Amino acid sequence: MTLRKGKTKSTLESSIESALLAVEIYNKPRTPFRVEGFITQMIMAWTRLFHAHFHNTIGNKYYYKNSNGRYQLIDGEKKSWELKTCITKHGKLPASVKSNLIFFIKLRNKIEHRHIDRDEIGVIIFGECQALLFNYENILINFFGEEYALNESLAFSLQFSRLRNKSQLLASKKLLSKEIKELKYFIETYRNSLSEDIFNTQEYSIKLVQVPKISNTNRNDLAIEFVNWNSVSESDKKSYDKVTAIIKDKVVKKEAINPGKRKPSDVISKVNSEIDFTINHYDHKCLYSCFKIRPSSSNDIDDPFDTNINYCHYDEVHNDYVYQDAWAELIIKGIKEKKLSKKIWKQKFKEKDVFDITNFQT
Template sequence: MVTDLPIPIRKGKAKSILESSVDSALLAIEIYNKPRTTFRSEGYISMMVIAWTKLFHAYFQATIGAKYYYKNPNGRFKKKDGEKLAWELSTCIRKYGKLSEAVKMNIKFFIRLRNKIEHRHINKKEVDVSIFGECQAFLFNYENFLVALFGEGYALHESLVFALQFSHMRSCQQIMANKSALAKDVQDIKKFIDDYRNSLPDEVFIAPEFSIKLLAMPKVSNTKRGDLAIDFVQLSQLSPEDQRTYDQVTALIKDKKIKVEGCNIGKLKPGGVCKTVNNRLGKRLITTVHHSWIVRIFNIRPRGSAEDPFETDTRFCHYDEAHKDYLYNDSWVDFLVSAFQEDKLTIDDMRRARYSDSKQCMNIDDFI
């Protein structure tokens, strides 16, 4: 992770934002470690996303001032419910531009997973187990970034205790949780987790910054009396021989996943874009007709009469020559969800712009 030198802040808005970020991270840990928490993943992810966002805001406040707030074309700050709109986490990542690929993919994983979890009424215990490694990396990356930006004085490790929640008993609740894993919503979330992991290059997937793999090492009774009862060891700290042994053992108990080469994986047609956006917003907001307006207004792809169909905004859209149509990616979906959530765009705005006399395109960078 590439960062600047530690930034000294003693008082003022940047310090206040930073302290709020740390408080959010500590609350996330408290939620995760409470044995009776029934919304562990949802609460932990939500608070950690807030912690990351505020950490970036503190950095930007200390380095560029108020430039991390959105502005209208007239130069005034954009507002929602009377409050200035600041960059969301995905924009902060892009504007900062110095995070390693593994750290970025870990953060983006939780941004997208949060949107999926918060709109579903499910028993999330099975999700908790599935993403334990990514949750650990989400926190460790945060602390590393926090210390790199603002110094060791803000480290969290002295405030943390690793909560051990083991059980040899299968309670009725655990059995019901396993049954609920068959529910469609849970299957959808698990499919997203598997698809996301399989989409990553090997060097990102195995990086501890994306997901920390821990081994619990019980100790026999003739060890030193001051030793911990259990050591947690990262796989990356094992010798090559021990890692090979671990791989041989786990190969016996895990399903083998085979990656098959495919085309246009993860790309969406307009109908798929609308369905995904509506699901994440929790309501049916846009149709393919609305989508065609938005695409034209922002000049994401050329019109049907254009000579070169490949002249798309490749950040969001690509031309599929085999099928002679256009496909859209996750960045386009993220942009639409963010724009509608923050009231930067409305259907009425799109309708007025679509049927205006000028029909001039808007600069999408003004909305990002």
């Protein structure tokens, strides 16, 4: 499909430029905040790709409207559908591709106000990043044809082959900030929420095994060859499965459900056993809202996993929250030190104000 000049073509070209910039950022090892840069540019690339597709198929109809039928405006411009809405409106993406995109939408929202100056997150989500780019090109070709493929514009990124030893990994883990730990918890939780069928697809996360070519190599051969999975023999597939069983990066937990976690009633009972008055469930809601250890309401949030993992976790299976012992201890400590009282937290909750939790952790 050869597009003429117009909004579809300009939007598509802008999408492709964002994708190429994302790759350029990702492949420069000394680029500050390269993980955030890659994710941000790829979200823009995907959004503009959908906008170009919608403009080409349904015209100027990918904008939000108010109940009176008028367009919603931002700084005088019509508000277009964001990526999550585009995915829903399109409705035809494979589940694995959709899962990969939703992962990055949620991750982008989490890192938007964080400064990640380490490579740990980039290493952890390498497979998802590769899949995000490959999926983009596949959908791009599906929407507009082979002539818009990116493979002629991209180079394979050089990677250091020497793995960090155990002592280096342990030292690195000790340096991880609280924010990095929260992101790692989100990534692990999201992966474990996926079915095996989706997680194991290349569309969700590309898993690469690097095997040096050491024999029977023609001097004119390419240094890197990509093999179509469908052309691999059954015996080689079985061998590959044995390898991936060893290196697979998904964490599979085999443990008791929510060990060491408390229900709200357990937190209340624990606190009441240590103080000279009693609190109830409304008091507990005031407290977790004012300390922002979890979303205040399930009706006005987009991400239930947005919790302070030192005190609270979202239990997706039961669609509720469970609390650490540290949460009850923090409340007890605050009450005993006269920093907390019913009057104080009810007033804070009424005014939608928050406590600085660091003042209660010392």
